[in-house]
Structures are given as structure tokens and as C-alpha cells.
Amino acid sequence: MLKSAKFLWLVILVLLAALAFMVKTFIFTGNTIPSNDDRTAILVTEQERTMILGEMRKFLETIQSITEATAKGDLDTVADLATEMGAESPDMSPSLVGKLPIEFKTLGFATHALFTDLGVTAKGGDANAVQVELGDLMLNCTSCHADNKFVIEGTVEASQ
Structure with a gap:
């Protein structure tokens, strides 16, 4: 026994x-390694990299549209665009989610939340507040790009 x-x-x-x-x-x-440029290299497949960069491009395109609408004083469009992006959930496979470090995942969720908050602010009708929040939101984008990069698994860069 x-x-x-x-x-x-x-x-x-x-x-x-x-x-x-x-x-x-x-x-x-x-699934990360240190990078030679002081960023974290996140190792992904080519298809995963394409998908993630596409999601980031959607952020940037939405920010560009929000900037244009804010300049025109069209805060209803700003509210719609920001709310839609805040609610959007990327279609990521569980294996890809497992490859992303917690800091990246946290920043991604926070960015979606900031879009949602921006939508609420835009509905309030204060264009200056919208610009301030948009600047805060873009800090997430710039800090993510300053801290991370995507490297395709099996490449020379991935083995350094």
C-alpha cells in the first residue's frame, strides 16, 4: 500500500x-527569443505572421479613418468605427495564442478596450477628448512595435 x-x-x-x-x-x-535589436522576437509560421500583421493593419486603417472623421467633425462615424474595432475579436488559432507572450496578449486586449472607450467618448461629442484618447491608443501601437517583432520559425533569424 x-x-x-x-x-x-x-x-x-x-x-x-x-x-x-x-x-x-x-x-x-x-514562443519567443531575444532579438538582435532589443525587441522580443515572437516565432510564428508565415501564415500566422500574415494574419497578425493584417490585424494590425486593421488597427492602423481604423485609426486613419477615425483621424479623418475627427477632422471633419463627424464624431458619429468616429463612434461607429471605434466601437466596431473595440468589439472585433481576431480569429486566432489556439496554437498561435500559445505562441504570443502575455505582454502581447495583454496589450492587444487593452487596445481593443481603448477603441471601445474611444467610441464612448466620441458619442459624448468632444472632439478634443477624442484626439487625446486616440493619442493614448496609439501609444499602445508604438510600444508594441518597439517591443516586439514577428519572426518566421525555421528562418536564419529565428536560429540566431
Whole structure:
């Protein structure tokens, strides 16, 4: 009886260690390596990189449209654009989500929330407040690009 209890505890400890490793890797660290330009290189497939950059392009295109609408005083359009982008959820596979470090995921969710907040502000009718919030939102974009880059798995850059 004593041997089977020790064996069960050993199995439990091994499973807990494996779970801790998976949580650390897939939730916090992701599939990353240091980069030669002081950014975090997130290792992804070519298709995943294309998808993520497409999502970022949507952010930028929406910001450009919001800027134009704000300049025209069309805060209803600003509210619609910002609210729509805030509610949008990228279609990412679980394997891709596991490759992204927690800082990237957190910043992405925060950026969507800032778009939602911007929509609420625009509905309030204050164009100056919209510009201030848009500037804050863009800080998320610039900090993300300053801290991260996407490198295709298996390339020379990924093996450095």
C-alpha cells in the first residue's frame, strides 16, 4: 500500500510540473527569443505572421479613418468605427495564442478596450477628448512595435 501511495504522489508531482511548464510557456512566455535589436522576437509560421500583421493593419486603417472623421467633425462615424474595432475579436488559432507572450496578449486586449472607450467618448461629442484618447491608443501601437517583432520559425533569424 505504501509503495502505491508513493507512486501516485510521484505521478501527481510529474503532472503538476508538466502543467506548470505548459502554463509558463503557453500563457506567459510564448514562443519567443531575444532579438538582435532589443525587441522580443515572437516565432510564428508565415501564415500566422500574415494574419497578425493584417490585424494590425486593421488597427492602423481604423485609426486613419477615425483621424479623418475627427477632422471633419463627424464624431458619429468616429463612434461607429471605434466601437466596431473595440468589439472585433481576431480569429486566432489556439496554437498561435500559445505562441504570443502575455505582454502581447495583454496589450492587444487593452487596445481593443481603448477603441471601445474611444467610441464612448466620441458619442459624448468632444472632439478634443477624442484626439487625446486616440493619442493614448496609439501609444499602445508604438510600444508594441518597439517591443516586439514577428519572426518566421525555421528562418536564419529565428536560429540566431
